[in-house]
Structure formats: C-alpha cells, structure tokens
Amino acid sequence: MTQTTVTPQSNGANNTTIKHEGFLTKEGGGFKSWKRRWFILRHDDLSYFKSKGDAAPLGVIHLNTVGHIKTSDRKKKLHGFEVQTPSRTYFITADTDADRNKWIDVLTVQRDLLLNGNKPKKPEKVGVHDFDLLNLVGKGSFGKVIQVRKKDTGEIYAMKVLSKKHIVEHNEVEHTLSERNILQKINHPFLVNLNYSFQTEDKLYFILDFVNGGELFYHLQREKRFSEERVRYYGAEIVLALEHLHLSGVIYRDLKPENLLLTNEGHICMTDFGLCKEGLNSPTDKTVTFCGTPEYLAPEVLQGNGYGKQVDWWSFGSLLYEMLTGLPPFYSQDVQEMYRKIMGERLAFPGHISPDARSLLEMLLERDPEKRLADPNIIKRHPFFKAIDWELLFQKKIPPPFIPVVKGNADTSQIDPVFTDEAPSLTMAGESALHPSQQKDFEGFTYVADPEHLMKQ
Structure with missing residues (x-):
C-alpha cells in the first residue's frame, strides 16, 4: 500500500x-x-x-x-x-x-x-517578421537553412524553410508533418531542439537550435580517424540520444557523420529527422520502408522483410567503426558490391583497434537483429564505455575531448563557404502558389516550445 x-x-x-x-x-x-x-x-x-x-x-x-x-x-x-x-x-x-x-x-x-519551475510563461506567437536573416548555411531540393537572429532577444537560430508546393508535389506531406511531430516531442541535450514552427501561404518554417561547431563528417575527413578516447565520448553521447528517440517510439534511420554536428563547446548534436519513423512503441513494432544511406544500412533493411529499432544500433556500430578507422566497415564505391559485403562479408579490424572496441563492434554489427546488441542499458555497461559516468555526461559536466575553433554562437567559420557566400533570402527557385484546397494538409503545423525550454538555450 x-x-x-x-x-x-x-x-x-x-x-x-x-x-x-x-x-x-x-x-x-x-x-x-x-x-x-x-x-x-x-x-x-x-x-x-x-x-x-x-x-x-x-x-x-x-x-x-x-x-x-x-x-x-x-x-x-x-x-x-x-x-x-x-x-x-x-x-x-x-x-x-x-x-x-x-x-x-x-x-x-x-x-x-x-x-x-513553478511559473510557466505564456507561449509567444512568432512569424518571419520576428527574425533577421544573417547567413545562408544550407541548401537542397527541400529548401534552405538560414542563420537568423530573433529581433527581440538577439538569440541566434537556424531557420529551415520548406516550399509547400515542393512538399505536395513530391508526396512529402506525411514525412514533413512527422518530422515536426518528432521535433515537437523531443527535448534532449544531444538532439537538435525545435523552438518554433509556423507557416505562410507558400512555406513552412522550422526554427531550430543553431549548432556551429561543424559536421562530424568535416572533422573526420580532416583528421582521417579519431582517437579511441574521442570515439568513446562521441559514441556515449549518441547512445543517450538514440535511447531517447527509441523510448519516444522513434526510429532515426539515418545515423551518419553528416547528420551529427558539434556544438561550439564540443558536444554531439544529432540533427535532420526527415527519415525518422514515429509510432514504434513496442519492441516488436516494425516498418518496411527502404530508406537511409547505403554505407550504414542494416542487413534487414536490404532484405526488405521489415525491421525495428535494431537498425539504428547497426548504423551506430558502422559509425563507431568509421570514426576509429576512417571508413565504414563494408565500404565500396560500387553500391551493389557494398550491399553484398553488408549481407555476407566477414568483419575485419585494423591492428590498432582495442579488444574492447572490437568486442563492442562485433556485437553491434551482428547480422541477425534478434542477436544484435540493441539494449542501451547493456551497451552502457560494455567495457568499452567503462570510463563513462553517464549521469555527468548527460549533464554535460565531462569536458569534451575536442573544442571546435569558433568565436561564439554566431560564428559561421565551420560552415561551407559555398553557402555563406550567397546572400540569404527566403525566395526559392521555381516556387509558386499552393492551391487553396491543399492548405488543409498543413493544419496544426504551428508550434512554440515550452518557454522554460527556450530560456535554457
């Protein structure tokens, strides 16, 4: 009782x-x-x-x-x-x-x-007019990402701008709204956070944390491979991020160095939730969509018979292997040859890989998803992570092994000049008005994060 x-x-x-x-x-x-x-x-x-x-x-x-x-x-x-x-x-x-x-x-x-705290504040409504455009920091077929400053607070954010017409024409409405739903419900030290979302007649806007320490891919390409200490640190932060997503019923499905940013303090920040699948709450829930990046696809994705959250732990193993060696474990420039290797080639290790790292990788890169190491509680207790104090790591009280060379949270020096050299603009090529009947697809898109969360940024 x-x-x-x-x-x-x-x-x-x-x-x-x-x-x-x-x-x-x-x-x-x-x-x-x-x-x-x-x-x-x-x-x-x-x-x-x-x-x-x-x-x-x-x-x-x-x-x-x-x-x-x-x-x-x-x-x-x-x-x-x-x-x-x-x-x-x-x-x-x-x-x-x-x-x-x-x-x-x-x-x-x-x-x-x-x-x-005990005194929640009333959420504010925001729109495009509340932000100054500073720099273009990303661009693709989906739209663009612009570094912006909120006029009343001076806070720096990343504004992701999407064309409604492009989304509708490419049948991406469900995926886009799913990304918004996922961003709305997650709040974690090692996941990029959504602060606001709103829309105009022709565009959708995500206002995200601006993370300016550079892509992990950029730093790995420059240094070829990382020390085991550095891999352990990044890997541990990623474990906590994946665990949070999975407990939220979300499969990430696109874990790779390009989707991992470093903050200006040197912490991991996982970003880009466009390929996530939500609603997988039970350990037995599965999905069948073939998606992801070839180098990091789990064997069960290639088999096409359905897969669960274990695919993220295969990708995690591939990422750890790449950080330790410089290349994913079954890499080939020929994609079909790479798929063949993923399905059946023996996992090989360079001589510098420690026994603990090798043990963890063998358990993560197990081809049978039912036998694969996919329980974060067990992963945290693996000898490879023995030195990690998980509570202090979560609170960002363990100093990162590497600090990016940036001057404050507005610095764009770690971002490709091909973007920052272009003047920021909300205009997109080929954009045109969306038919009024299609506006209903985007009902309920607007979102404002909890004010206390905004104060912590």
Whole structure:
C-alpha cells in the first residue's frame, strides 16, 4: 500500500518533504533479480531503501536527469513502469495498476516542476517578421537553412524553410508533418531542439537550435580517424540520444557523420529527422520502408522483410567503426558490391583497434537483429564505455575531448563557404502558389516550445 504525505507549499521548496512513499518491486542491475524496496520521493530525488525506516538508501534517482516515466511494455510483469536515467532505465512494478499510475503521475509532476519551475510563461506567437536573416548555411531540393537572429532577444537560430508546393508535389506531406511531430516531442541535450514552427501561404518554417561547431563528417575527413578516447565520448553521447528517440517510439534511420554536428563547446548534436519513423512503441513494432544511406544500412533493411529499432544500433556500430578507422566497415564505391559485403562479408579490424572496441563492434554489427546488441542499458555497461559516468555526461559536466575553433554562437567559420557566400533570402527557385484546397494538409503545423525550454538555450 502506498502512503502519501501532503504538506502545504511555502516560499521555496523543502527538499526534505516527502511527496510520496511506498513499497515497490525493482529489477536489480547486474543479476536481473527483483527485490521489494521502500521508495521515498522528495523534492529532487527518488530514493529506495532495503526496508521501511532505514536511514541510508540503497540508491538514489536524481529527478533532474530523468527522461521517460511511463508504463512498461513488459508483458510478463504486471503493474510495471519504467524510469529512464542516463546511466540506466529502472524497471519497477507496483501492487496494482492504480498504484502504478499514481507513482507515474507524482514522479512526472515533480520532475517537471523541478526542470521547468513553478511559473510557466505564456507561449509567444512568432512569424518571419520576428527574425533577421544573417547567413545562408544550407541548401537542397527541400529548401534552405538560414542563420537568423530573433529581433527581440538577439538569440541566434537556424531557420529551415520548406516550399509547400515542393512538399505536395513530391508526396512529402506525411514525412514533413512527422518530422515536426518528432521535433515537437523531443527535448534532449544531444538532439537538435525545435523552438518554433509556423507557416505562410507558400512555406513552412522550422526554427531550430543553431549548432556551429561543424559536421562530424568535416572533422573526420580532416583528421582521417579519431582517437579511441574521442570515439568513446562521441559514441556515449549518441547512445543517450538514440535511447531517447527509441523510448519516444522513434526510429532515426539515418545515423551518419553528416547528420551529427558539434556544438561550439564540443558536444554531439544529432540533427535532420526527415527519415525518422514515429509510432514504434513496442519492441516488436516494425516498418518496411527502404530508406537511409547505403554505407550504414542494416542487413534487414536490404532484405526488405521489415525491421525495428535494431537498425539504428547497426548504423551506430558502422559509425563507431568509421570514426576509429576512417571508413565504414563494408565500404565500396560500387553500391551493389557494398550491399553484398553488408549481407555476407566477414568483419575485419585494423591492428590498432582495442579488444574492447572490437568486442563492442562485433556485437553491434551482428547480422541477425534478434542477436544484435540493441539494449542501451547493456551497451552502457560494455567495457568499452567503462570510463563513462553517464549521469555527468548527460549533464554535460565531462569536458569534451575536442573544442571546435569558433568565436561564439554566431560564428559561421565551420560552415561551407559555398553557402555563406550567397546572400540569404527566403525566395526559392521555381516556387509558386499552393492551391487553396491543399492548405488543409498543413493544419496544426504551428508550434512554440515550452518557454522554460527556450530560456535554457
């Protein structure tokens, strides 16, 4: 039976006040045993004890690092829920569904209060007129990306501009709205964040974090390969980003150096969610669309019989291999030959690859998705990542191994001059008005991020 202590709120939170307490059963770390523990929720942490009344906790979960708090999909465990932290995901069961739902509610409310404060501000409406165009920083068939400054705050952002007519003509409406939905629900230190989205009669606008440390691809091309220490650091940040996406029901499907940016502080920032697939919440959920970048495609994608989230961990293994050696593991200039290698060639390692790195790569680049290492909790405990403190990494308290040479958050020196030499403009080649009847396809596109999130940028 859960017990709740309710006390009046005063000026300033009392860190010792018990918000909620009771017995729950928790899965152990290494041995997967289940033990009944006494849990106490206070202002900023959830502690668990061997017995009720014990003074010293067996463990503490800090709420400022907690991500997902949700019902567990483990069918064999009744009344279960999950609490995700950077170091591991805690699997917990309650005595009843009502007890479980109460814990989820109080944990979520307390976590959100801790992260967002008690005084939410009214979201603001924004449009094109609220931004000054600074530099063109990217361009493609989809549209363009422009570095902009918000006039009232001076904040620097990346404005992604898409042509509605191009989207409709290329049957990309569903993918574009899906990208917006995914960006709207994710908020993570190592994923690019959406701050606003809005539209005009002919265009869609995403206002994203401006990340100016350069593509990982650029730095890898320049240095040929990275040290194992640097690969471990980037790899660990990517593990946390992928875990967050997967727990949100999203497969990324396009993990590669070009889609990984470095911040001006040297942290990883995953970007471009155009190929993501949302709605895969169960471990058994699959999709069949053939998409991605050839060098990083998992064998099951090539087979065409459906695939799940394991494909991202194959791509992750390919990315780690490339950072360590300079090339993806089965690379060939002949795409069909590369597909043949992905499907059947033995994985080979240069002599400088350490035993721990080799072990991890062999487990990630397992061709059978059912045998592949695809559990982030196990990946984090692999010897290759032994030196990583996942809580400190999530909080960006571990110094990056490399700091890009940029002068502040507005510097564009790490961006290809082929873009920055061109004057920024919202005009796009071949654009024309969209038929009024097609405007309904973009209903509900407008979005404003939580104001507290905007203040943290």
